[in-house]
Amino acid sequence: MSEPITVLLVDDHAVVREGYRRLLERDPRIIVCAEASNPEQAYRDFARLRPAVAVVDIGLPGSSGIELTRRLLARDNSARVLIFSMHDEGIFVRKALEAGATGYITKASAPEVLVEAVCAVALGQRYLSRDVTRTLGSEVSVGEADALNALSPREFEIFTLIVGGHSPLAIGERLRLSAKTVANLQTSIRHKLGATNSAQLARIAARCGIAN
Numbered sequence: 001m002s003e004p005i006t007v008l009l010v011d012d013h014a015v016v017r018e019g020y021r022r023l024l025e026r027d028p029r030i031i032v033c034a035e036a037s038n039p040e041q042a043y044r045d046f047a048r049l050r051p052a053v054a055v056v057d058i059g060l061p062g063s064s065g066i067e068l069t070r071r072l073l074a075r076d077n078s079a080r081v082l083i084f085s086m087h088d089e090g091i092f093v094r095k096a097l098e099a100g101a102t103g104y105i106t107k108a109s110a111p112e113v114l115v116e117a118v119c120a121v122a123l124g125q126r127y128l129s130r131d132v133t134r135t136l137g138s139e140v141s142v143g144e145a146d147a148l149n150a151l152s153p154r155e156f157e158i159f160t161l162i163v164g165g166h167s168p169l170a171i172g173e174r175l176r177l178s179a180k181t182v183a184n185l186q187t188s189i190r191h192k193l194g195a196t197n198s199a200q201l202a203r204i205a206a207r208c209g210i211a212n
Contacts, residue, residue, distance in 0.1 A: 008051040039068040058085040073100035103127035163205040
């Protein structure tokens with residue numbers, strides 16, 4: 001019998017993690033070796049256990065799942081990360097793949113899709129759920145979307161927090177960044193997107209299909 005696929009679950013909701021664990025462990029090939037509720041805990045668990053697959057949500061306290069993906073790949077370039085998110089917008093998918101994720105599926109997917117995705121990613125195979133594939137295939141390249149692609153992972157993370165109504169102070173506390181760093185990143189974001197204020201950023205987000 002081949003070695004089981006060890007999985008690290010990263011989501012900030014304990015009830016959600018429990019559901020994922022039960023779903024995955026119905027398959028005898030999969031063992032959930034650890035659960036983490038935040039990026040720092042996930043990073044420590046990954047370094048200690050070296051799971052075959054990390055299943056990561058994008059919306060995490062402290063920093064995003066995309067930033068966590070980047071950190072995991074920086075530590076181990078063979079790390080295999082499957083993003084499992086409520087976001088199906090193309091920009092989130094592209095940023096996750098750019099950060100090094102091997103797969104991306106949405107929480108609207110059927111339960112068996114998560115199991116299938118974990119098994120595929122464990123083998124190093126790229127896996128995208130059907131709704132994500134449709135979204136990427138139907139997108140029209142426009143100037144603003146291209147500008148969003150030019151944002152760094154950290155800039156994109158801050159951009160989504162700004163358009164979600166978070167203040168600079170709240171963003172700094174959430175991401176553990178100084179006020180000066182947040183201000184500098186905001187300036188860079190506005191310059192790249194050709195915006196002068198948060199309202200214009202929100203309109204760009206809406207036109208690019210990014211929900212607040």
